Amino acid sequence: MNVLSLASAFNPGSDLWIVPDSNNCRWTHKLDWYLNFQIIKNQRHLSPETRNFTKLIQKDTGLEVYEHTIPKNTPLMITSEPFFPNKWVVVVPMAASFSTWVHEASNIWENLKHPSLRVFLPTGQNAGSFNKEWQNHHSFEDFTLVLD
Numbered sequence: 001m002n003v004l005s006l007a008s009a010f011n012p013g014s015d016l017w018i019v020p021d022s023n024n025c026r027w028t029h030k031l032d033w034y035l036n037f038q039i040i041k042n043q044r045h046l047s048p049e050t051r052n053f054t055k056l057i058q059k060d061t062g063l064e065v066y067e068h069t070i071p072k073n074t075p076l077m078i079t080s081e082p083f084f085p086n087k088w089v090v091v092v093p094m095a096a097s098f099s100t101w102v103h104e105a106s107n108i109w110e111n112l113k114h115p116s117l118r119v120f121l122p123t124g125q126n127a128g129s130f131n132k133e134w135q136n137h138h139s140f141e142d143f144t145l146v147l148d
Helices: 026-034 037-042 052-061 098-111 125-133
Strands: 002-006 016-020 076-080 089-093 115-120 145-148
Touching: 016 098, 026 037, 026 115, 037 076, 037 115, 089 098, 098 125
Parallel strands: 002 145, 016 089, 016 115, 115 145
Antiparallel strands: 076 089
């Protein structure tokens, strides 16, 4: 585990960057600027609802009614190769606890088949607390951290 300085936070070396939501980390605002404000646009986006007339037609014709709504605190993955020296930025909204946030981040990393990893920590968290929580899920320690 390496802790990067503020000056080297955007240097190459990791394919996956995981950050908390913008309310819990100042780095997210900086990343969002370079990502053409995709994070803030996602936070303000409202999923369209199916119109009642369409639902009525679906019911009358026996078609399956399909409602696709995305929960508010769902992680957001952005391809970031044109903007940063990595492949993806994943915004993981801060959960009820730091432990839950680390668990969610580790699940995302695992589901992506263990790419090289950089984690931007939430405000007020340190490398020791992250490492302690991470060790509850994985023994893997070859990643970089950026403190807020």
